[in-house]
Amino acid sequence: MSAPGKTEPTEAIARARAGDADAWGELYREYAPAMFRFCRRALPTREDAEDATMEIFMKLRDKLVQYDETRSFTAWLYKVAANHCWDLLRRRKIRQDKETEDVETVPLEHPDPNQLDRMIEQSTSDEVRKALGKLGARARMALVMRYYSDMSYDEIADALGVRRAFVGVVLLRARHELRQALGGPGAMAAGGA
Amino acid sequence: MSDMANDPRDVQHVDEMVLLLYTERQLDRVRAAEVSAHTQECNACRTLLHAMERESRLLTRAMLEEDEVLPARLAQFQQRARQSMQWIWGLLFGLAATGVYALYDTYLLPWEDQLQQAGFGSTSLLNLLIFQGVFWKGWQSVITLVEVVAMLTVGGFALAFFRKRLRRGSTALALVLTGFCAVGALMMPATASAQDMRKGDSVEIRSDETVKGDLFVFAHRARIDGKVEGDVYLFSQDASVGGHVTGDIIAFSQILRVGGTVDGNIRGFDNTISISGNVARNVLTFDDIINLDTSSKIGGSLTAFAHSLNMDGGIGRNVLIFAQQATVSGTVDGGISAKGENLRINGSAKVGGPIKFEGKYPPDVASDAKLASPPVFKQMEHKPEYAEGSYFVWQVIWLAAYVLFGLVLFQLMPVFSKEAVNSVEQYGASFGLGVLVFFGVPIAACIACVTVVGLFVGLATLFAWYGGLYYAQTIVGALVGQWLLGRTRETWPLIGRMVVGIIIVRLATMIPHAGGWIKLGVVLWGTGAISLALYRRFQPPMAAGMAPAMSPIPPTATVGGAVPA
Numbered sequence A: 001m002s003a004p005g006k007t008e009p010t011e012a013i014a015r016a017r018a019g020d021a022d023a024w025g026e027l028y029r030e031y032a033p034a035m036f037r038f039c040r041r042a043l044p045t046r047e048d049a050e051d052a053t054m055e056i057f058m059k060l061r062d063k064l065v066q067y068d069e070t071r072s073f074t075a076w077l078y079k080v081a082a083n084h085c086w087d088l089l090r091r092r093k094i095r096q097d098k099e100t101e102d103v104e105t106v107p108l109e110h111p112d113p114n115q116l117d118r119m120i121e122q123s124t125s126d127e128v129r130k131a132l133g134k135l136g137a138r139a140r141m142a143l144v145m146r147y148y149s150d151m152s153y154d155e156i157a158d159a160l161g162v163r164r165a166f167v168g169v170v171l172l173r174a175r176h177e178l179r180q181a182l183g184g185p186g187a188m189a190a191g192g193a
Numbered sequence B: 001m002s003d004m005a006n007d008p009r010d011v012q013h014v015d016e017m018v019l020l021l022y023t024e025r026q027l028d029r030v031r032a033a034e035v036s037a038h039t040q041e042c043n044a045c046r047t048l049l050h051a052m053e054r055e056s057r058l059l060t061r062a063m064l065e066e067d068e069v070l071p072a073r074l075a076q077f078q079q080r081a082r083q084s085m086q087w088i089w090g091l092l093f094g095l096a097a098t099g100v101y102a103l104y105d106t107y108l109l110p111w112e113d114q115l116q117q118a119g120f121g122s123t124s125l126l127n128l129l130i131f132q133g134v135f136w137k138g139w140q141s142v143i144t145l146v147e148v149v150a151m152l153t154v155g156g157f158a159l160a161f162f163r164k165r166l167r168r169g170s171t172a173l174a175l176v177l178t179g180f181c182a183v184g185a186l187m188m189p190a191t192a193s194a195q196d197m198r199k200g201d202s203v204e205i206r207s208d209e210t211v212k213g214d215l216f217v218f219a220h221r222a223r224i225d226g227k228v229e230g231d232v233y234l235f236s237q238d239a240s241v242g243g244h245v246t247g248d249i250i251a252f253s254q255i256l257r258v259g260g261t262v263d264g265n266i267r268g269f270d271n272t273i274s275i276s277g278n279v280a281r282n283v284l285t286f287d288d289i290i291n292l293d294t295s296s297k298i299g300g301s302l303t304a305f306a307h308s309l310n311m312d313g314g315i316g317r318n319v320l321i322f323a324q325q326a327t328v329s330g331t332v333d334g335g336i337s338a339k340g341e342n343l344r345i346n347g348s349a350k351v352g353g354p355i356k357f358e359g360k361y362p363p364d365v366a367s368d369a370k371l372a373s374p375p376v377f378k379q380m381e382h383k384p385e386y387a388e389g390s391y392f393v394w395q396v397i398w399l400a401a402y403v404l405f406g407l408v409l410f411q412l413m414p415v416f417s418k419e420a421v422n423s424v425e426q427y428g429a430s431f432g433l434g435v436l437v438f439f440g441v442p443i444a445a446c447i448a449c450v451t452v453v454g455l456f457v458g459l460a461t462l463f464a465w466y467g468g469l470y471y472a473q474t475i476v477g478a479l480v481g482q483w484l485l486g487r488t489r490e491t492w493p494l495i496g497r498m499v500v501g502i503i504i505v506r507l508a509t510m511i512p513h514a515g516g517w518i519k520l521g522v523v524l525w526g527t528g529a530i531s532l533a534l535y536r537r538f539q540p541p542m543a544a545g546m547a548p549a550m551s552p553i554p555p556t557a558t559v560g561g562a563v564p565a
Helices: A010-017 A021-042 A046-066 A073-091 A098-105 A113-122 A125-132 A137-147 A153-160 A164-181 B016-023 B029-041 B043-064 B072-120 B125-131 B145-167 B171-187 B390-412 B414-423 B427-450 B455-485 B491-509 B514-538
Strands: B195-205 B210-212 B214-224 B227-229 B232-241 B249-258 B266-275 B283-286 B289-292 B302-311 B319-328 B336-345 B355-359 B376-379
Touching (some): A010 A046, A021 A046, A021 A137, A021 B072, A046 A073, A046 B072, A073 A137, A073 A153, A125 A137, A125 A164, A137 A164, A153 A164, A164 B016, A164 B043, B016 B029, B016 B043, B029 B043, B195 B210, B390 B414, B390 B491, B414 B491, B414 B514, B427 B455, B427 B514, B455 B491, B455 B514, B491 B514
Parallel strands (some): B195 B214, B210 B227, B232 B249, B249 B266, B266 B283, B266 B289, B283 B302, B289 B302, B302 B319, B319 B336, B355 B376
């Protein structure tokens, strides 16, 4: 991901749109690491992430003419990447199996604030990344879109094919799943607060 | 969401969902102010809010930390792709295009010339095969092969461009199909000529009779002494045309005698043909014996496939002969190109053009024959093709043509090509189906061609089948490439593997003696895989994990309410 506040290479984008292979190379070098990390977080295996990164860039090359220059290039890249990864997961039928759907209908219990605070205090980034790998596809995808690529609720809703009002629910359930995966208070004690 | 209260001991807290939306700045200002006020007063909610904010930061930090180094494969991907696109594929495309042109120039063009001389009146081979000739009226506007190829190329690119849109089944598909139908309708033969069909043991058109339109004769004996203002189709054991035919004669006979006048062409598939009259245009004939009497006159060219040929009459243009024994005694205003065992040119012969003869023995030319130039003789040889240096050059050109063909098809139909490559791994099914399709389709196509209505369908099927034989080799090539370089789901890497595999397959087919069998095996295998992929395409989709129509009833369940006591 581009560093926050870093200006986008508008000149290279314009040249790449005009078919300049060198400019495309510049864009690739600039954004490929971020795209790979996005895919690495969103997809189950490293091989999947490598394949997806290449496929995304091939897709981007074809779609570059469709890019609206008045909008953020980085945001557009992540939108394409998110759509691609989600399509990939959906095609593999690992999006939502029956069991997960049942789980999603279970009401969430209120967490114990102190217990949650302790768990977060003790968790490392590495543990969080490992725990991410244990989540369901939609939960992981939602967290990656929100906390890695900083996508808006509208963009997440669009990518996941859900109503905007449901994005918060998806994110909250994803957090609960993550807490469970971290060994913490996933299903918090009822009335814990 | 719960309400808020000021008393922390009897409080209704803000629920977690609202706190999440608050931390994510998704609440409106009023609601956000309420939550803010509550969390300042409520210790539990404040703690939870802070925990969730820390959780958000932890998530962001965990995700953004650069623990993943870009794999070397990805680091090289862009450079590799760029280079290959610019150099390798460009070079390959250029080579392949040159190869295709060379193939066209060497093989197709001479045949076009010969066929044009044979009286098909066009410069186009495709035109001849599909649109021209006696079967199809109204296609007289010349569509050259180049134009057809150009149209197909443009069509291919258009198809590739609109492929995704077409897949959606949108109105674009309807528009395109409507357009094709409209063009097809415009290009359909504008006129349907009248037809007269005569059947019987003996059919005769008397000298005072005139048949308007095409005449179809199915008879043991057929005799046409009158006038036919159209084409004549003869299916007869013994046929004789002594009258006047303004169109063409198409004859399937044991014996055909033409003593009258034919304003068009003669196409004969007979045992013996004897011409003593006038043919204004050309004669193409496949016979055992061909006799052109002294009184005969052919205004155009003669193309003859025969065992024995005697030419005593006059021919206005060139002569192409494939005959074991050929004797020329008459006048030929053009040249003679002959292939066979013997060629004899008698003293009465007069030939205005060059004479080329490839045969077993040198031509026997009478000293008093009037020839524009001495005959050029080439001894028929049967040496192995490997002995010729050009063989390997042609192999390279063919290889490039295969790669180009595969490249275009893999780009046009990436998903289907991948399915076919997957199918090819089902060795038994592919091979078995391949045998069936390899032999069955041409037979079915020929049967379709027997009827005039099915001619186009038959020829189109035959073309598709023939193209499929080449496509089959690229499919097997792709599999061989995957064996060597590993599996891939992407199109371009698959094309790369196809290129590697095609090289190996082509090398294998060059092995003396065994090469032909290897090629046959590859063609059967690949054809079967394509057929298998096609078959699966047209199978109704079966939803994976489809729930049964009714839930299974547990063995302990009762139907119709409680069990009576």
